[in-house]
Amino acid sequence: MISVAEAEARIIAALRTTDAETVAIAEAAGRVLAAAATAKFDQPPAPVSAMDGYAVRADDTTGLPASLRVIGASPAGHPFNGNLNEGEAVRIFTGGVVPSGADAIVIQEDTEARADSVLIKSAAKPGQHIRKAGLDFAKDSVLAAAGKRLTARDVALLAAGDVASVSVHRKPVIAFAATGDELSRPGEARKQGGIVASSGYGLAEMITRWGGEAHDLGIFPDTAEAIARIADADADLIVTLGGASVGDHDLVQKALGPKGFALDFWKIAMRPGKPLIFGMLGGTPLLGLPGNPVSSLVCAMLFLRPAITALLGADTKAELRAATLIRDLPANDQRQDYLRARTEVRDGKLCVEAFMIQDSSMLSILAKANALIVRPPNASAAKAGDQVDILPLEL
Amino acid sequence: MISVAEAEARIIAALRTTDAETVAIAEAAGRVLAAAATAKFDQPPAPVSAMDGYAVRADDTTGLPASLRVIGASPAGHPFNGNLNEGEAVRIFTGGVVPSGADAIVIQEDTEARADSVLIKSAAKPGQHIRKAGLDFAKDSVLAAAGKRLTARDVALLAAGDVASVSVHRKPVIAFAATGDELSRPGEARKQGGIVASSGYGLAEMITRWGGEAHDLGIFPDTAEAIARIADADADLIVTLGGASVGDHDLVQKALGPKGFALDFWKIAMRPGKPLIFGMLGGTPLLGLPGNPVSSLVCAMLFLRPAITALLGADTKAELRAATLIRDLPANDQRQDYLRARTEVRDGKLCVEAFMIQDSSMLSILAKANALIVRPPNASAAKAGDQVDILPLEL
Numbered sequence: 154m155i156s157v158a159e160a161e162a163r164i165i166a167a168l169r170t171t172d173a174e175t176v177a178i179a180e181a182a183g184r185v186l187a188a189a190a191t192a193k194f195d196q197p198p199a200p201v202s203a204m205d206g207y208a209v210r211a212d213d214t215t216g217l218p219a220s221l222r223v224i225g226a227s228p229a230g231h232p233f234n235g236n237l238n239e240g241e242a243v244r245i246f247t248g249g250v251v252p253s254g255a256d257a258i259v260i261q262e263d264t265e266a267r268a269d270s271v272l273i274k275s276a277a278k279p280g281q282h283i284r285k286a287g288l289d290f291a292k293d294s295v296l297a298a299a300g301k302r303l304t305a306r307d308v309a310l311l312a313a314g315d316v317a318s319v320s321v322h323r324k325p326v327i328a329f330a331a332t333g334d335e336l337s338r339p340g341e342a343r344k345q346g347g348i349v350a351s352s353g354y355g356l357a358e359m360i361t362r363w364g365g366e367a368h369d370l371g372i373f374p375d376t377a378e379a380i381a382r383i384a385d386a387d388a389d390l391i392v393t394l395g396g397a398s399v400g401d402h403d404l405v406q407k408a409l410g411p412k413g414f415a416l417d418f419w420k421i422a423m424r425p426g427k428p429l430i431f432g433m434l435g436g437t438p439l440l441g442l443p444g445n446p447v448s449s450l451v452c453a454m455l456f457l458r459p460a461i462t463a464l465l466g467a468d469t470k471a472e473l474r475a476a477t478l479i480r481d482l483p484a485n486d487q488r489q490d491y492l493r494a495r496t497e498v499r500d501g502k503l504c505v506e507a508f509m510i511q512d513s514s515m516l517s518i519l520a521k522a523n524a525l526i527v528r529p530p531n532a533s534a535a536k537a538g539d540q541v542d543i544l545p546l547e548l
Numbered sequence: 549m550i551s552v553a554e555a556e557a558r559i560i561a562a563l564r565t566t567d568a569e570t571v572a573i574a575e576a577a578g579r580v581l582a583a584a585a586t587a588k589f590d591q592p593p594a595p596v597s598a599m600d601g602y603a604v605r606a607d608d609t610t611g612l613p614a615s616l617r618v619i620g621a622s623p624a625g626h627p628f629n630g631n632l633n634e635g636e637a638v639r640i641f642t643g644g645v646v647p648s649g650a651d652a653i654v655i656q657e658d659t660e661a662r663a664d665s666v667l668i669k670s671a672a673k674p675g676q677h678i679r680k681a682g683l684d685f686a687k688d689s690v691l692a693a694a695g696k697r698l699t700a701r702d703v704a705l706l707a708a709g710d711v712a713s714v715s716v717h718r719k720p721v722i723a724f725a726a727t728g729d730e731l732s733r734p735g736e737a738r739k740q741g742g743i744v745a746s747s748g749y750g751l752a753e754m755i756t757r758w759g760g761e762a763h764d765l766g767i768f769p770d771t772a773e774a775i776a777r778i779a780d781a782d783a784d785l786i787v788t789l790g791g792a793s794v795g796d797h798d799l800v801q802k803a804l805g806p807k808g809f810a811l812d813f814w815k816i817a818m819r820p821g822k823p824l825i826f827g828m829l830g831g832t833p834l835l836g837l838p839g840n841p842v843s844s845l846v847c848a849m850l851f852l853r854p855a856i857t858a859l860l861g862a863d864t865k866a867e868l869r870a871a872t873l874i875r876d877l878p879a880n881d882q883r884q885d886y887l888r889a890r891t892e893v894r895d896g897k898l899c900v901e902a903f904m905i906q907d908s909s910m911l912s913i914l915a916k917a918n919a920l921i922v923r924p925p926n927a928s929a930a931k932a933g934d935q936v937d938i939l940p941l942e943l
Contacts (some may be wrong), residue, residue: 178734182943190823197912199741202908225767229839230730232741246841248730250741289910296912305757305943309750309841312909313591317735335625335643339573339713346627346645347595348708355704358577362700375625444624444642446704475896477562501870503898514598516591516683516705540896546636548579548700 154422156530157489161459161469163417164431169436170466171323173387182308183364184321185465192314195287201250202227203282207242207264207271208255211279218265218274226253237506242271251283257280290314300365302467315431325464327360327457328388329353330370332380332395335446338372351516352394352446356453363461380408384434389464391437392457393430395444405441409434422530423489425513426452432456445513451491451525454544458499473542475525476505482528482535493518505543522546527547549817551925556854556864558739558812559826562833565861566784578759579716580860584690587709590682594870595646597622598677602637602659602666603650606674607797613660620942622647625875637666646678650714653677670850677861682692685709697862720859722755722852723783724748725765727775727790728839735926747789747841748913751848756943758856760785779829784859786832787852788825790839800836804829817925818884820908821847840908846886868922868937871900877930878924888913891938900938917941 155163173187200207208227213219221242227233230247237254245251245258257277265272290296295308296314298338303319305314311319336350337343350372360367370386372380383391393405406416416432419441426447428473430441440457459469492507507526508518527542535541550558568582596605603622603718608614616637622628624643632638632649640653660667685691691700693711706714731745732738745767755762765781768774771806778786788800801811811827814836820843824834835852837844854864871891887902894909902921903913923935930936 178749179752180748197909198738199742201741204908229728229740230742230770246571248728248743284907284909288907290912295913304941305668305750305753306845306911306915306941307916309746309845310754310915312734312749313746313841313911315734315738315744317733333624333643334853338712339707339710342588343593343710346596348592348643351708351711354573354707355700357574358703375623400607407743446708450701450704451677472893472900474893498867498869501937503869512598512679512683514592514679516701516708517685520692520699520701520705522701525639542896546699546701 154420154427156282157416157421157423157455160418160421160431161456164438164440164456164460165463165469167417167433167458168390168463171325171416171464172322174275175320177318178312178316179320180307181303181311181319184301184319185302185364185467186297186299186458187322187466188296188299188322188534189299190311190314190319191293192290192296193292193463195292195313196289196313197284197286199286201284202245202247202249202251202258202341203275203284204258204388205246206258206260206282207243207273208237208251209242209257209259209273209277210237210239211257211277211281212257212276213240214259214273214277217276218273220270221273222270242273256280273413302465317436322465324364324366325389325461326368326387327354327365327390327392327461328370328386329392329394330371330383330386331376332393333372333377334375336372352449355394355450357393359450359453359548362462363458364465370459375404377404377408380405381412384409384412386524390435390460391434391439392441392442394449405430409439416438419467423491425491427488429456447513447519450519456493471544474503474545475540476503476522476524476543478535478537478539479504480537481525482541484534485530485532487530489530491544492526492528493522494524494526494543495522495547496524506542549815549822551812551819552816552850555813555816555824555826556851559833559835559851559855560858560864562812562828562933563785563855563858565722566859568715569718570713570715571705572713573703573711576698576706576714576716577700578698579714579877580697580862581694582715582717582861584694585709585711586650586688587685587691588687589710590687591684591708594678594681595839596679597640597642597644597653598647598679599653599655600641601653602668602676603632603646604637604652604654604672605632605634606669606672607649608635608650609654609668609672611822612671615665615666615844616668629768634869635858637668651675655710662743663724695862697744697860700830717726717860718779719759720784720856721763721789722760722781722785722856723763723765723781724751724768724787724789725778725781726789727770728767729770731767746793747844750845753789754845754848754943755852755856757939758853759860760856766804770799772799772803775800776807779804779807785855786829786834787834788834789844804834809834809867817882818886820886822883824851841911842908845914850886866939869898871898871919871938873930873932873934873936874899875932877921877936879929880923880925881929882925884925885920886939887923888917889919889921889938890917891919891940900936
């Protein structure tokens with residue numbers, strides 16, 4: 154058995170980042186940049202007004218009230234192209250370019266409009282309510298670095314920088330196959346004593362949300378001939394669901410060995426999910442997740458998520474959070490434990506409680522949970538009020 | 549000016565939940581249930597083994613080692629259909645149905661296989677390693693309630709309960725229009741002193757992620773004739789970007805009044821984003837977001853997100869989180885403030901620091917932020933070490 158950290162490191166070491174492709178900015182959210190995206194121009198491109206009001210020379214507002222001649226207007230998108238001289242003002246609106254000669258904006262509320270002039274009732278300081286050219290970003294500055302996964306806000310920023318398309322890593326194709334004679338699909342006739350294939354439906358959504366392209370290869374019976382067909386999948390990473398426990402493991406070895414499968418490891422000191430296969434199937438990495446649906450989904454969060462992140466060339470480090478225990482926990486054995494748990498905010502403090510039942514077959518508990526409490530190997534008993542590490546369940 | 553809470557309540561009160569539609573389980577993640585989804589059968593459907601080993605009668609394992617005759621096997625998907633009598637064992641695998649007559653599982657590691665028998669080396673307690681029928685869920689029990697937004701884990705649970713399709717609320721169509729003569733699209737020729745339309749690109753992703761269907765109506769010039777065309781949009785909610793500040797507000801009123809626009813409110817005591825229009829355009833709610841990209845995206849998080857959630861029939865309550873201030877904050881004025889900020893975990897504690905510059909035109913700061921610090925109206929100054937409310941920025 155190897156540790157969770159070693160397993161993750163070995164998986165990541167075996168992966169190669171996908172190639173770059175170009176996508177339009179409207180399709181770029183959630184993608185990972187293959188190259189830095191830089192601004193095409195200064196933002197704002199010229200000094201602009203931060204308010205509705207009048208562009209003035211601050212010097213002209215020392216004696217109050219000051220009456221200034223209005224020589225034009227500068228709404229956003231329609232700059233006033235003349236020069237503003239002593240005793241003059243230009244009507245201006247938020248986002249309007251500040252005319253040359255002006256050095257301050259007096260907000261509308263501090264003025265009184267006349268026929269061709271404006272009465273200024275408050276002294277202006279130079280620079281007041283003016284956004285300088287390049288305040289937000291300068292031409293050629295990096296708006297988002299290579300390896301960044303783009304948020305909706307990043308995409309807005311890139312658009313503002315006139316970036317019409319970006320170079321991103323191709324979404325890795327994650328092909329997954331369920332194995333098991335007991336499985337049927339939802340809505341199909343169930344087998345005698347059989348159950349319904351479930352984790353693949355959750356997994357497909359997780360793969361998509363983590364940035365991959367999910368390919369459902371289907372359900373494979375527990376025979377070497379059937380499992381061998383999984384090797385035909387054209388993918389960046391193949392995932393099997395089930396087929397990783399003692400007897401199954403032999404089957405997967407027997408089925409995929411002739412196809413060139415080279416095992417790296419198949420046991421991790423963790424719960425749920427000890428039996429987890431990883432190796433190379435020809436040139437394609439293969440991750441064999443446990444068959445219990447809770448184990449398979451938890452192991453997907455722990456190993457498939459960083460694998461997809463690594464394939465995308467992004468930072469794989471997951472940030473643990475701390476929370477305060479609501480109820481005592483017993484000491485842990487040598488396996489790292491991931492307890493299904495529920496957090497709640499009490500007096501602004503993040504608190505967490507593990508479910509009493511931690512059976513790895515119970516999807517109902519996993520669905521109710523919103524976090525996993527991470528218990529390191531051989532952790533001593535923990536009391537209510539102690540801090541523990543948690544992993545939030547985001548999807 | 550009305551408060552943020554009142555604005556949200558008024559917006560939500562004006563919305564009607566979308567109709568229900570049926571979608572396959574593979575398309576259901578992220579959707580909101582219009583009706584409870586219930587299990588089609590008990591899970592597990594029969595008592596099953598939680599481990600690989602032997603199904604036995606616990607009574608037969610009191611004298612150790614006990615030699616039991618192996619009368620068959622019960623792998624997952626292939627139940628052993630006979631009865632297990634005194635002195636007998638059945639080879640069993642994880643997920644295999646426990647044969648009638650057996651009441652315990654002895655794990656493989658505690659046995660020694662012989663030709664036609666097995667040596668049991670550890671006494672079994674009745675019920676040991678057996679998952680009872682219905683342990684995870686019972687037939688007809690609610691797997692996910694109406695109004696629940698389905699996670700990937702929920703979808704797996706529904707699949708396990710043989711739910712092939714679910715009734716969900718139709719994705720509300722959110723049509724959005726940018727207004728402003730200064731705007732061009734990324735990659736197009738920029739206008740003199742103009743800027744590039746940006747918030748719509750972020751908004752489209754947010755709408756999608758919040759469960760809506762984003763329709764980009766395009767960029768509209770600052771004329772009443774152009775803005776009036778926005779009224780033609782066929783949508784559950786129309787959003788305008790810009791056109792909400794003093795002069796613009798008049799323009800929107802002038803343009804949309806003849807189209808039947810009935811204003812509800814247009815000023816909120818908040819920063820960024822005071823000017824925010826809400827009203828009904830005929831039968832369609834219209835939300836006019838401010839033109840500054842930071843203001844528009846922050847206001848979208850605060851008002852459009854709960855609006856979409858309400859249209860979907862889900863719970864709109866957003867949970868504020870608490871974090872510890874890294875740096876002092878000054879007292880607040882009468883407007884509720886949403887400070888762009890960055891959280892980090894220090895010694896397991898969630899800490900937060902506001903950016904020094906809070907200019908509402910600066911998308912670069914919003915992109916760097918990962919949270920907003922919420923400062924209530926007239927909040928007194930806060931010191932480093934104090935707890936403040938935050939809203940995490942999730943996308």
